Amino acid sequence: MSARLIDGKAIAADIRADLREQVQRLPVQPGLATVLVGTRPDSVTYVNMKHRACAEVGVRSVRVELPESVSEAELVGRVRELNTDPQVHGILVQLPLPPHIDEERVLAQVSLEKDVDGFHPVNIGRLAMKNRDPLFVPCTPLGCIELLRHSGTAIAGRQAVVLGRSNIVGLPVALLLLRENATVTVCHSRTRDIAAVVRQADILVAAIGKPEYVQADWLRPGVTVIDVGINQKPDASSARGYRLVGDVDFDACRRVAGQITPVPGGTGPMTIAMLLRNTVRAAQRQVQNG
Numbered sequence: 443m444s445a446r447l448i449d450g451k452a453i454a455a456d457i458r459a460d461l462r463e464q465v466q467r468l469p470v471q472p473g474l475a476t477v478l479v480g481t482r483p484d485s486v487t488y489v490n491m492k493h494r495a496c497a498e499v500g501v502r503s504v505r506v507e508l509p510e511s512v513s514e515a516e517l518v519g520r521v522r523e524l525n526t527d528p529q530v531h532g533i534l535v536q537l538p539l540p541p542h543i544d545e546e547r548v549l550a551q552v553s554l555e556k557d558v559d560g561f562h563p564v565n566i567g568r569l570a571m572k573n574r575d576p577l578f579v580p581c582t583p584l585g586c587i588e589l590l591r592h593s594g595t596a597i598a599g600r601q602a603v604v605l606g607r608s609n610i611v612g613l614p615v616a617l618l619l620l621r622e623n624a625t626v627t628v629c630h631s632r633t634r635d636i637a638a639v640v641r642q643a644d645i646l647v648a649a650i651g652k653p654e655y656v657q658a659d660w661l662r663p664g665v666t667v668i669d670v671g672i673n674q675k676p677d678a679s680s681a682r683g684y685r686l687v688g689d690v691d692f693d694a695c696r697r698v699a700g701q702i703t704p705v706p707g708g709t710g711p712m713t714i715a716m717l718l719r720n721t722v723r724a725a726q727r728q729v730q731n732g
């Protein structure tokens with residue numbers, strides 16, 4: 443037996459095609475601004491991918507690039523300019539920021555209506571509250587839920603286990619699963635006997651950043667596995683000198699799981715599709731509200 447693959451790359455392509463049509467029907471061209479501080483190669487790669495995806499669906503994209511040494515005040519000044527720019531409907535400040543900058547203070551400056559990353563503390567706070575809705579939900583967690591929907595995995599009433607409690611993935615994905623009425627358990631570095639907790643899962647979301655950490659004998663047969671890990675593993679036979687692996691030991695786990703996302707081609711492309719969707723919705727909303 444082998445798990446069915448949840449093809450994030452194909453699902454993301456369908457979403458982009460749909461967004462392209464929506465964009466053509468809008469009275470304005472949606473605009474996304476990215477703010478990149480420094481030159482971390484992974485951040486540069488991700489930002490480039492986001493701009494390429496924008497071009498594909500007809501979203502205008504603006505790039506702000508600042509030196510690693512930029513002051514927090516200067517960065518905040520640039521964000522405020524984007525807040526008032528009518529051609530910019532969504533703003534994404536690429537994380538991580540350099541250590542001398544307080545991420546939360548910067549993210550709190552992004553206008554709520556343009557917070558397409560969903561990282562503004564008010565949006566996170568609303569996500570955590572019952573009977574409240576954020577204006578935007580963080581893209582990777584939203585992509586995880588979308589992958590579950592496409593896989594036909596029921597969420598309500600099921601046991602969901604989230605590995606990791608980061609602000610950008612683990613915590614918000616746990617909140618989203620709770621909103622979908624799953625019974626949610628969050629594991630982290632202080633959890634005792636992670637294998638025993640994971641064994642309870644009908645749905646497993648792995649977001650701890652440890653290459654091939656989840657072992658096949660931790661899984662309940664038939665579990666749906668969403669692998670958010672993007673780890674570089676040295677590989678001499680690859681042109682880049684490494685290959686990407688997730689937080690799950692894919693080759694072994696696919697023999698036990700019911701459905702599983704690959705890395706690459708799983709949650710990564712969905713993250714970018716959700717960013718585009720959030721940007722198109724931001725533009726729709728800003729047109730309506732004038």
Ligand SMILES: Nc1nc(=O)c2c([nH]1)NC[C@@H]1CN(c3ccc(C(=O)N[C@@H](CCC(=O)O)C(=O)O)cc3)C=[N+]21
Pocket residue numbers: 487488491534535536537538559581582672686705706707708709710711712713714
């Ligand atoms: N403000 C902010 N928003 C983010 O959404 C954000 C961020 N900061 N910082 C970093 C993480 C990471 N992230 C990824 C997006 C796409 C892929 C992706 O598409 N990966 C491809 C492979 C790419 C490759 O080959 O290197 C895949 O999984 O198939 C991965 C990772 C967005 N992030």
